[in-house]
Amino acid sequence: MSSSSPGQAPNACRLVDYTDLRKEITYDDVEVLCMEALGFPLRAVVVPSALVRAAVRALRGRVAVSCPISYPFGTQSPSVKAVEAAAAVEAGATELEIVPHFASLRSQRWETTRAELDQIARSARGATLKLVLEATALDAETLRRTCAIALDAGYSFVSNTIGFRLVSTQPETVGAASATAVRDLVGLVPPGLRVKAVGGATSWAEVDQLHRAGAERVAVLAKRGILSLPLEGAP
């Protein structure tokens, strides 16, 4: 890529959470992911909790390491999420993507959700916290209340989707990022809480579009070549 040296990297690079949560990810994949992230440099790499230490070693503090907690469905008890969060921070993660217990949200058990988010935040020891929502499965009022609780609990971001199919037999239930989805979520979050766009961004044009819609982070899925696109036209 002719314009990819770190000195020329545009601000768009600082929006990108370069993400590889594939089940078949290898240590070599983590190496490649980190080398590519360092080349721009990007804002963060996102890897599963078992691979945080490998990513931290490769990035040596020059790019943040983030990992999802209780990915993808958030079905663990809060105490289990707290252990995964603490272990990830101990391994060097400085950002965490927390998947809440969605059924509690859908049942409007706000105190349960508040206690869960608080417990995880306490275990995260200062890491940047991103709450992973599933906007298509939650109504606007539920999203609004949840975002308010997240802000109170010290979370910095909310994202629009887990990016994984909700129903095992229905691949079409994977959430996606769109300018509309981001704008809708931006309209619901209180001041102080930012939006991360998750789901399907594979080009700088899409990063730009989602940023213009209000996203301050964009998950870009790691596949060889995606970030080898020309940077011209990036914001």
Add this chain to the structure above:
Amino acid sequence: MGRTEDGNRPPQNLASFAARMMSATFSPAAAEGEARAFLHGFATYPPVNAIFVDQPWVSLAREILASQGIRVGVEAAYPVGNWSTEAKVAAIREGIRLGADEIDIGSAFYAAKSGRFDEVEEDARAMVGAAGDRIQMMVVPETAILTSDELLRTLEAFARAGVSGIKTSSGYGWNTQIEHVLLVRRVFGSTFTIDVSGGVRTLEEALGYFAVGTDHIHASPIFDILDEAKEHWS
């Protein structure tokens, strides 16, 4: 209800068939009311073996299912996996604390795909230690992403670590093939209890898996399959 009533002989009637079937309801696909309705739906069938739920729903599920003799399971590092060993050990301990009968848990897929089977073994050994004999644990090698060599080396690592039961795949598009069960039975004999998950949609498919030595089957369309079974054995 015991976990395995008939060894791995194919079921001969509706009751023995149901007793070897499993299913799950996870959020965010199901809100609590929907999960309750799903769990109550089993009352009109002979008892299935187990239903898997979110950890926060274990007590609710036990309340609804225990009187029917249906076991309650939880999952961890599932269906995507690659969680830290610390997180998985914590999930097993929490499953025990909650009173779950079974936990199905993903192995270190990244290590297997990287050829680091010593790490697969180390991770499995930690999980076996946490589970002890206090909860049935089924470890997922994820047949759908492994070559035959990787699968066999993963299962060798499981055996060294003391894993006694495997769940072949996670579903969600990661499906099992009948050849996987045949291979594992041929190479490992009765070392492992084998539960199949991923892609079983009909009674015919389920019976095909039982015929080659499968112990239990997880199926999303559980009520459709039970209805077929009712008709088959009526």
